[in-house]
Amino acid sequence: MKLSTPLPRRPTIHDVARESGVSVATVSYALNRPERISEGQRLRVLETVAALGYQPNRLAQGLRRGQSRLVGISVPHLTNAYFAELVNCIESVAGRDGYEVLQVLHHHRPTVERLRVAALLDHRVSGLLMVPSEHPTATLDLAAAAMVPTVVLDRPLPDARFDQVTFDNRAAMTELARHLLGLGHRHIAFAVSHPGLVTTRQRIEALGRLAADGARVTLLRQDATEAAYRARLAAALAGKAGATAVIASNTQVGLWTLRGLQAMGVDVPADVSLLVFDHPDWADIVRPRLSVVDTPAAAMAEAAWTMLCARMAGETGPARTVELRASVRFAESSGAVRGS
Amino acid sequence: MKLSTPLPRRPTIHDVARESGVSVATVSYALNRPERISEGQRLRVLETVAALGYQPNRLAQGLRRGQSRLVGISVPHLTNAYFAELVNCIESVAGRDGYEVLQVLHHHRPTVERLRVAALLDHRVSGLLMVPSEHPTATLDLAAAAMVPTVVLDRPLPDARFDQVTFDNRAAMTELARHLLGLGHRHIAFAVSHPGLVTTRQRIEALGRLAADGARVTLLRQDATEAAYRARLAAALAGKAGATAVIASNTQVGLWTLRGLQAMGVDVPADVSLLVFDHPDWADIVRPRLSVVDTPAAAMAEAAWTMLCARMAGETGPARTVELRASVRFAESSGAVRGS
DNA sequence: CTGAAAGCGCTTACAG
DNA sequence: CTGAAAGCGCTTACAG
Numbered sequence: 001m002k003l004s005t006p007l008p009r010r011p012t013i014h015d016v017a018r019e020s021g022v023s024v025a026t027v028s029y030a031l032n033r034p035e036r037i038s039e040g041q042r043l044r045v046l047e048t049v050a051a052l053g054y055q056p057n058r059l060a061q062g063l064r065r066g067q068s069r070l071v072g073i074s075v076p077h078l079t080n081a082y083f084a085e086l087v088n089c090i091e092s093v094a095g096r097d098g099y100e101v102l103q104v105l106h107h108h109r110p111t112v113e114r115l116r117v118a119a120l121l122d123h124r125v126s127g128l129l130m131v132p133s134e135h136p137t138a139t140l141d142l143a144a145a146a147m148v149p150t151v152v153l154d155r156p157l158p159d160a161r162f163d164q165v166t167f168d169n170r171a172a173m174t175e176l177a178r179h180l181l182g183l184g185h186r187h188i189a190f191a192v193s194h195p196g197l198v199t200t201r202q203r204i205e206a207l208g209r210l211a212a213d214g215a216r217v218t219l220l221r222q223d224a225t226e227a228a229y230r231a232r233l234a235a236a237l238a239g240k241a242g243a244t245a246v247i248a249s250n251t252q253v254g255l256w257t258l259r260g261l262q263a264m265g266v267d268v269p270a271d272v273s274l275l276v277f278d279h280p281d282w283a284d285i286v287r288p289r290l291s292v293v294d295t296p297a298a299a300m301a302e303a304a305w306t307m308l309c310a311r312m313a314g315e316t317g318p319a320r321t322v323e324l325r326a327s328v329r330f331a332e333s334s335g336a337v338r339g340s
Numbered sequence: 341m342k343l344s345t346p347l348p349r350r351p352t353i354h355d356v357a358r359e360s361g362v363s364v365a366t367v368s369y370a371l372n373r374p375e376r377i378s379e380g381q382r383l384r385v386l387e388t389v390a391a392l393g394y395q396p397n398r399l400a401q402g403l404r405r406g407q408s409r410l411v412g413i414s415v416p417h418l419t420n421a422y423f424a425e426l427v428n429c430i431e432s433v434a435g436r437d438g439y440e441v442l443q444v445l446h447h448h449r450p451t452v453e454r455l456r457v458a459a460l461l462d463h464r465v466s467g468l469l470m471v472p473s474e475h476p477t478a479t480l481d482l483a484a485a486a487m488v489p490t491v492v493l494d495r496p497l498p499d500a501r502f503d504q505v506t507f508d509n510r511a512a513m514t515e516l517a518r519h520l521l522g523l524g525h526r527h528i529a530f531a532v533s534h535p536g537l538v539t540t541r542q543r544i545e546a547l548g549r550l551a552a553d554g555a556r557v558t559l560l561r562q563d564a565t566e567a568a569y570r571a572r573l574a575a576a577l578a579g580k581a582g583a584t585a586v587i588a589s590n591t592q593v594g595l596w597t598l599r600g601l602q603a604m605g606v607d608v609p610a611d612v613s614l615l616v617f618d619h620p621d622w623a624d625i626v627r628p629r630l631s632v633v634d635t636p637a638a639a640m641a642e643a644a645w646t647m648l649c650a651r652m653a654g655e656t657g658p659a660r661t662v663e664l665r666a667s668v669r670f671a672e673s674s675g676a677v678r679g680s
Numbered sequence: 681c682t683g684a685a686a687g688c689g690c691t692t693a694c695a696g
Numbered sequence: 697c698t699g700a701a702a703g704c705g706c707t708t709a710c711a712g
């Protein structure tokens with residue numbers, strides 16, 4: 001087909017209408033309500049659309065329809081493979097369903113989280129997925145006030161306003177603890193980066209029940225620098241009563257711990273056992289191979305998306321919580337305590 | 341301040357105007373052109389804004405202003421730490437400058453890339469950052485036709501339409517090659533996942549110059565399955581004339597290679613040296629420690645953002661290419677060839 | 681089946 | 697300094 005003149009700007013629905021010799025309403029119907037229009041008109045319009053390379057302006061559509069087809073996702077950062085995988089999975093399913101992903105990072109800082117999620121809301125996201133920071137209340141209030149369908153990921157919150165998807169941290173930790181008890185360990189260090197996090201507290205709680213079995217637990221806080229952390233780690237392991245096993249709360253703490261143990265010349269697992277939450281891709285290429293808690297990132301993303309879609313489609317009713325199971329995989333890094 | 345009535349929906353500029361007893365123009369000026377308005381009016385409007393929790397609708401602003409303050413970023417996926425770090429850095433600088441990041445993943449598939457980037461364009465992104473697939477032409481044409489400022493990341497393209505940010509792959513590979521030659525290696529295998537990629541071809545080219553020094557190069561293609569790749573790897577290393585060194589083109593190929601070598605009982609570096617492009621965080625906790633090419637992801641993201649901002653601010657002129665340097669870090673995994 | 685017109689929530693020349 | 701009004705690019709009751 002011949003065009004009257006090439007446009008120096010992106011074509012609008014008016015351009016299509018003019019070229020096709022119909023009204024803008026007819027163009028809109030041809031694209032969105034094929035049944036409301038005659039076959040001939042529809043074909044002619046579609047031809048013009050193709051010829052001009054017309055693509056509806058989503059900003060205008062969003063404004064008019066009152067929904068942007070954008071979903072927001074807020075996570076701490078992407079240098080953690082676990083969060084990266086969550087976002088990765090969400091992008092795939094979102095794209096499949098015709099949504100785009102607006103992504104913000106809060107770096108564990110509540111203030112950043114609030115500001116960035118507010119920006120998401122300003123863009124009128126149709127839905128919101130968030131792995132909350134340690135103090136997400138202000139952010140959550142924002143989401144609630146905006147009445148945007150929201151699903152909280154990974155970290156269960158005592159907040160009945162939101163759907164949540166998590167995995168059973170207590171069960172995973174209990175499995176690790178039983179394993180270590182059975183291997184004769186009576187003093188376990190738990191290395192954490194965010195002590196105040198719900199999931200951390202759940203893990204500590206599960207670990208705490210060990211006390212009843214005569215075991216001791218030391219909480220090892222990850223410091224700002226690797227050197228400072230290493231000193232703490234050394235202290236926790238020192239002496240006759242030192243910890244004989246370390247459980248790391250995530251990949252990065254696990255990495256620092258392993259590097260520290262190597263630097264100190266500690267033999268894993270002969271001297272100290274090491275177990276790690278998350279599933280670093282290097283778990284089975286280090287020696288000894290690492291015992292890990294394989295978090296169900298893909299399944300969680302899938303579940304969260306399903307719930308979010310239901311809400312975006314208008315589903316009402318009380319908030320639901322989905323709790324998946326992580327699978328623990330024991331390898332060589334966790335062994336019997338020396339002399340047991 | 342007292343409100344006439346709580347709204348069952350998000351407040352608009354009209355609500356603020358009504359509550360403040362001024363026109364919508366005045367509200368808009370109070371927010372965007374403080375100098376065009378009297379102090380008293382401005383204060384009153386701001387008070388109402390705070391009381392109502394009014395936040396301008398970015399969809400409407402974008403439509404009216406003709407720019408969304410959204411930037412699109414298209415990368416292969418996030419399970420590669422290098423791409424994840426690029427996105428991570430971009431999100432930080434974008435957020436700082438008041439932009440939000442719309443992210444799509446193309447999984448190395450040109451068709452997916454085209455579709456997803458088209459979606460980005462439909463949302464009228466103000467700028468576009470892309471790590472292209474192997475065959476990005478259709479996608480690039482789309483970006484060019486949309487006249488959206490675009491910066492190509494990581495993979496330099498013979499396309500004068502776009503600004504580009506990359507690092508010197510030839511130099512990095514040359515450094516690896518010289519190192520290996522110096523250690524006596526005369527047969528080097530290069531393991532790649534995407535042979536057709538520009539960066540891969542540049543690396544191959546640099547490696548090819550070794551031939552002049554009497555060295556041989558074998559291209560090792562990463563298969564769909566790890567088992568198939570392992571068989572290929574074994575074949576490349578077999579026999580008297582087998583390769584004595586493997587250079588892996590990225591972290592994942594490096595991981596498969598290392599796992600393969602371990603499974604075959606090959607001693608690194610006594611039997612075979614291993615060097616890896618990218619900087620896996622596990623490089624120094626495996627034994628032997630890995631020799632790596634540390635790609636300047638953060639610096640690249642920074643440079644790309646600067647260029648994109650300049651273009652979004654209206655800068656014209658021919659496309660520029662920024663080429664950074666990667667730093668090679670040799671460790672224990674690359675050693676002298678046996679018997680040399 | 682088709683089109684003129686209103687309106688989504690903003691911004692901005694323009695007039696007063 | 698302030699406000700009425702047009703218009704960004706769409707969708708959708710409504711009338712014909």
